[in-house]
Amino acid sequence: MxxxxxxxxxxxxxxxxxxxxxxxxxxxxxxxxxxxxxxxxxxxxxxxxxxxxxxxAPDGLASPDVKESTNADATESTDADGDSDADSAAEATPAPEGVMISAMAGRDLPEKVGDYTNTGNDGVADQYKLHEEDGVFDSISVEFREGMDYAGAIENLSNTVPGGTGLCGTNPGSDNPVCYLQTTDGTVVITSDVSFISVEELAAFGNELTAELGTE
Missing domain, CATH: 1.20.5 (Single alpha-helices involved in coiled-coils or other helix-helix interfaces)
Incomplete structure (x- = not known):
């Protein structure tokens, strides 16, 4: 139990x-x-x-909107650079050594050279002015001298600067700038007053005039 x-x-x-x-x-x-x-x-x-x-988006990476803005800015910058390059390319420079302006006998000088306008001949030379009302001391005189000895013309130049198909500077006993541009049949002579323009500026005008007249 x-x-x-x-x-x-x-x-x-x-x-x-x-x-x-x-x-x-x-x-x-x-x-x-x-x-x-x-x-x-x-x-x-x-x-x-x-x-x-x-x-x-991780730090440092732009959102799509920012990328589009950046691309637009880059395009504008490229366009601006392109315009600057085009201006530089269009700027006239002295002609290569040995190049001459085509024969000038019987030809008229151009109506425009850069910012200057041909206001007519005063009996000796064509007068180029920035403004038609400008006086003789505020103008550039251009004349063609057929058969002129270019080498003899530049022989005694001082303060020389290349310009167009020739040389610019000052003649003995004068401070006024002058340029002599060689042509196949003579010389183009450019003069002005020192109070209006420098030798370097007259040389730049000579470059533009040469580009207008054509060379060979």
């Missing part, structure tokens, strides 16, 4: 232990599921954050 009671007690104790173990297992499983859900939620949130961050 005592053995039977003891046996029943052991069976109840074992059953209780099994129930406790089962309850503990369920509790642990529930905790694990909760932790897994939490981890999954955190992982999803992290992924979304990364996705959002990747849509923001």
């Amino acid at each position: 005592d053995l039977k009671k003891m046996h029943n007690r052991n069976i109840r104790s074992a059953a209780t232990s099994l129930l406790l173990a089962g309850s503990l297992a369920l509790t642990l499983a529930a905790c694990g599921s909760s932790d897994s859900t939490t981890s999954t939620d955190e992982s999803s949130a992290s992924s979304e954050a990364v996705a959002v961050e990747t849509t923001v």
